[in-house]
Amino acid sequence: MKKYAFNEITTMQFIFIISGIAISYGFIEIPQVLYNGAGNSGWITLIFGSLTTTAANLVIVQVMKKMPDGTILELLAKYAGKWVGRAAAIVLSAYFLYFAYGGIVYSTRVIKARILQETPAYMTLIMLLIPAYVVARGGIRIVGRYAEVSMGLSLWIPLVFMVVWGHTHWLYLLPVLPEGWRPVLTAVPSTFFYFLGFGATAFLYPFLKNKEKAALGVCCSQLITLLAYLFITLLSFAFFSPGEITKINQLSIYMLKAVELPFLEQVEGLFIVLYLFIFSMSWIPLFLLSSFCMSWLAGRADHRIFLRILLAGTAVFSYFYVPSFNVTYEMGDWLAKFGMAIEYAAPVLLLGYLLLYDAIRGRRRLS
Numbered sequence: 478m479k480k481y482a483f484n485e486i487t488t489m490q491f492i493f494i495i496s497g498i499a500i501s502y503g504f505i506e507i508p509q510v511l512y513n514g515a516g517n518s519g520w521i522t523l524i525f526g527s528l529t530t531t532a533a534n535l536v537i538v539q540v541m542k543k544m545p546d547g548t549i550l551e552l553l554a555k556y557a558g559k560w561v562g563r564a565a566a567i568v569l570s571a572y573f574l575y576f577a578y579g580g581i582v583y584s585t586r587v588i589k590a591r592i593l594q595e596t597p598a599y600m601t602l603i604m605l606l607i608p609a610y611v612v613a614r615g616g617i618r619i620v621g622r623y624a625e626v627s628m629g630l631s632l633w634i635p636l637v638f639m640v641v642w643g644h645t646h647w648l649y650l651l652p653v654l655p656e657g658w659r660p661v662l663t664a665v666p667s668t669f670f671y672f673l674g675f676g677a678t679a680f681l682y683p684f685l686k687n688k689e690k691a692a693l694g695v696c697c698s699q700l701i702t703l704l705a706y707l708f709i710t711l712l713s714f715a716f717f718s719p720g721e722i723t724k725i726n727q728l729s730i731y732m733l734k735a736v737e738l739p740f741l742e743q744v745e746g747l748f749i750v751l752y753l754f755i756f757s758m759s760w761i762p763l764f765l766l767s768s769f770c771m772s773w774l775a776g777r778a779d780h781r782i783f784l785r786i787l788l789a790g791t792a793v794f795s796y797f798y799v800p801s802f803n804v805t806y807e808m809g810d811w812l813a814k815f816g817m818a819i820e821y822a823a824p825v826l827l828l829g830y831l832l833l834y835d836a837i838r839g840r841r842r843l844s
Contacts, residue, residue: 485686488694490621493628494681494762495534495698498674500705501759502583505729507671507706508713512722514664518654520710522661526668527703529821534675534695536824541682541691543831549679550773553827556834563774570770572819573763574787576673579808580759581605581791586802587756591730591749598799603792608757610788613765614781617684620762627754637733637748638712644735645715669821670813672702674759676820680766764788 486494511519544552550569554562585602593601612623654661678695685691713728716735725731733745768784775783800808 484616484618484684486618486621486681486684488685488687488690490618490625491681491685491691491694492698492701493624494621494758495675495677495695496701496705497624497627497755497758498677498762499672499698499702501580501674501756502587503671503702504705504709504755505587505727507668508710508728509722509726510667510671511664511710512714514667515660516655517650517714517719518661519664520707520714521654522664523668523703523706523710525662525665526672527699527706529665530669530672530675531696531699533821533824534678534699535692536828537676537678538682538691538695540824540828540831541679544683545688546683548683548769548773550770556831566770566774569819570767570774572815573767573770575808575815576812577760577763577767578791579805579812580756580763581609582800582808583805584753584756584759585799586805587727587730587749588753590802592746599795599797602795602799605757605760606788606792609761609764610784612757612761613768613784616780617681617765620765623761624758627758630751630754634748634752635708637744638709641712641716641732641735645712646718647715649715649718650711666817669817670809671706672699673812673816673820674763675699676816676824677762677766679824680769 507523508519511522515522541549541552544555547555550562550566553565581602584605585598588601589596589598612619675695675698678691682688682691685694709729713722713732716732717725717728722728730745730748733748764784764787765780768780768787771783771787772778772780
């Protein structure tokens with residue numbers, strides 16, 4: 478009997494969890510990052526970044542085929558020893574917790590700056606923790622359903638931004654590659670941060686009902702992320718002049734100031750409120766994965782006690798200190814470094830180790 482049979486997720490839920498984690502706050506920040514790195518050809522950089530991420534994600538799927546009914550922790554314990562598995566559980570729990578904390582702090586700062594200016598930041602953050610517990614305590618299956626709802630509710634976003642279409646100047650996108658391919662290629666690593674979260678595949682794989690569709694699910698999730706980023710990036714590049722785009726923060730939100738509705742004064746405020754469902758994908762699944770690693774390390778099947786500890790600790794800590802926007806961006810820089818090591822480099826090294834392990838073991842059998 479499968480260990481995780483009662484918590485299975487569909488391929489669609491698998492896709493939406495991975496793409497939801499990536500898109501969350503990357504949708505707001507990535508246009509300016511791409512322009513700073515490669516100018517108006519930054520959208521090409523995005524494509525290369527997506528292809529690299531898809532390849533790294535497929536490597537994780539290939540690794541997990543070695544243990545289809547277990548997570549990456551069980552795989553490491555089997556092939557490298559229980560202490561390696563325990564060390565990995567500690568590292569990954571800390572990584573997911575750091576990822577989740579960065580996401581919820583960023584969301585808190587956006588809400589406070591744009592909507593709840595008079596509300597203390599810690600109160601806003603604690604209010605966000607409440608639905609996080611309600612969803613995450615139900616396990617992977619409930620998070621998968623939540624991801625479906627969140628992505629479904631976000632289908633209106635392109636329609637809102639289409640109103641901005643009449644204010645665009647597509648000549649801003651020309652010339653393409655004015656300085657050649659070098660700036661485009663050198664800026665590719667800067668996109669990796671906005672694709673992070675696909676490492677969750679190593680934990681979602683054993684819960685996936687149709688594992689033969691894992692590779693297809695990975696490709697679909699990365700395609701959704703790429704299309705979302707391309708849409709907002711091209712629209713931002715065509716909306717803002719070259720002189721404006723480097724001086725304005727959070728281009729995706731600022732663009733909505735051009736949208737005027739007779740029954741609504743601030744469209745960007747409504748956007749942030751409704752976008753909270755997507756924002757929440759940057760912390761709800763990751764708090765769950767962090768508590769899952771802790772429960773595995775402790776040898777307990779119930780992750781909820783550790784989830785309560787993490788969320789309560791976050792609430793208490795936030796009462797005394799909530800990072801500013803500048804500190805949040807610095808946290809993002811560190812997360813990018815950790816993420817590149819854990820989600821991009823480590824799976825490739827692990828796959829190489831597994832292939833070598835199987836090769837040596839095969840030779841021993843022959844001898």
